[in-house]
C-alpha cells in the first residue's frame with residue numbers, strides 16, 4: 001500500500017510550519033517541508049498578526065509540500081493558537097489587521113465586563129477560564145474604543161477559520177477554536193448569544209459550528225493551480241492548536257469515566273489538564289479558574305493555562321538583543337548549574353504577560369516579594385523553571401480535586417519536551433512519572449484528525465495507538481521530592497503575595 005500524505009499547517013508563537021504526515025497504514029512519519037517566522041508585528045503601540053505575509057507563506061509551503069512529497073497530498077488543515085480572529089465585511093473584505101492577543105488593548109477589560117455581567121454568570125454560560133486575552137474581551141475592547149470595524153463586521157472567523165476561508169472560499173466556525181472565545185456554551189454546544197447580547201455585542205457575525213474532521217472542500221482554483229495541489233481537500237483538524245496537541249497525547253483511553261492521566265501541552269504556554277466527556281462547570285471549577293474547552297471527538301479539555309516557556313524565550317530574546325547570541329544549550333547548562341528552589345515567581349502574574357524586559361520583570365517580582373534576587377542568567381532561568389514546575393504541582397492537585405481521583409502519570413507533549421530540565425523538574429515537583437513526547441504533538445494531532453476523516457484511521461483512540469507505535473517517549477521518574485515538598489508552601493505564599 002502506498003503512503004498517504006496529509007499536510008498540517010501549524011502556526012505557533014514564533015514560527016509557522018508545514019509538516020507532512022506520511023501514513024503507511026501502521027505508522028506515521030513526519031517531514032517538515034516549510035518553515036516561516038510567525039511573530040507579531042508591532043505598529044505604534046499595537047500588536048498585529050502579519051496576516052497577508054502569512055498567507056504568502058501558507059501558499060509557498062503548499063507548493064513546497066507538493067514538490068517534496070512523492071505522492072498526492074490528500075488533505076491539508078490549519079491550526080493556530082486560540083482566541084484571535086479576523087472580521088469580514090458583507091463583501092468579504094478583511095477588516096483591518098487581526099490583533100495579536102498580547103496587545104494591551106484588553107488591559108482592564110475583564111473588570112469592565114464584570115460590571116455588566118457578573119463573573120459567575122459568564123462562567124455559568126461558557127465554562128471558560130478568565131483571561132484578558134479571551135476573544136470576548138478583545139471584542140469588548142473594540143466596542144469600548146468605538147471601533148467602526150465592529151459596526152460593519154458581517155462575519156467573525158477565528159484565525160484558522162480565516163485561513164481556511166482564504167484557502168477554499170468557505171466560511172465556517174470550527175468547534176474547538178470557537179470554544180476558546182468565552183462566548184460559546186459548551187453544555188448546549190452552541191454560541192452563547194444571550195451573553196453577547198447582554199454586552200451589546202453583535203451575534204449575527206457568528207456562523208454555524210463545524211466539527212473537526214469535516215471536509216471543507218477543495219482549494220480555490222487559483223490556489224490549486226499556483227501550488228500544484230489540484231487533488232487536495234481542506235479538512236478541518238482541531239484548529240485550536242491545543243486541541244490538536246491533546247489529540248496526540250499517547251495515552252490509553254480511560255477505562256472509567258475519569259482519566260488517571262493528565263497532559264501538559266508544553267510550549268510558549270503550558271496547558272495542563274484532563275480530557276473529560278462533559279464540561280465541569282461548578283463552583284469549584286470557577287474558583288480554581290479552570291476552563292472547559294472543546295476537544296476533538298466532542299471531548300472537553302478541562303484545563304488551566306500556565307505561562308510556559310514564554311518566560312525563558314523572552315529572557316533569551318532580551319539577552320540576545322545586546323549583541324550576544326546565547327543558544328539554548330549554553331543557557332540550559334547555566335540553568336542546571338544554578339542552585340534550585342531559591343526564589344519563585346508566579347508565572348501567571350499579569351506583569352509577565354507582555355513585559356518589555358522579562359529578566360528585569362522576574363527580578364522585580366522577587367524584589368517585591370522579599371526573596372533573593374537572581375543576578376545571573378542561570379539563576380533567572382532557574383527561578384522561572386522552578387516556578388513553572390511548582391505551578392504544575394499546584395494545578396495537578398486542582399485537577400485531582402476536580403475529578404475526584406488520583407492522577408498517576410503526566411504526559412508532556414509539544415516542543416517543550418526538548419527542555420529536559422523542565423520535564424525532570426515537573427516529575428520532581430509533582431512526584432509523578434512524566435512521559436514526554438511526541439515533540440511534534442500539534443502537527444501530529446492535526447494530521448491524525450485528517451487521517452481519521454479520510455477513513456485511514458478508525459478512531460481517535462486508534463490514532464493515539466498509532467502515535468504510541470510511531471514515536472519513542474522519554475520517561476522521567478520523580479527524584480529529590482522531599483526538597484520540592486518542603487519548598488512548596490513557600491511557593492504557595494508567593495502566589496498569594498500582593499505584588
Ligand code: LRH
Nearest residue numbers: 081082083241242269305
Ligand atoms: C496555546 C494557546 C492556548 C491559548 C493561547 C492563546 O498556543 O492556543 O491554548 O489559551 O494559546
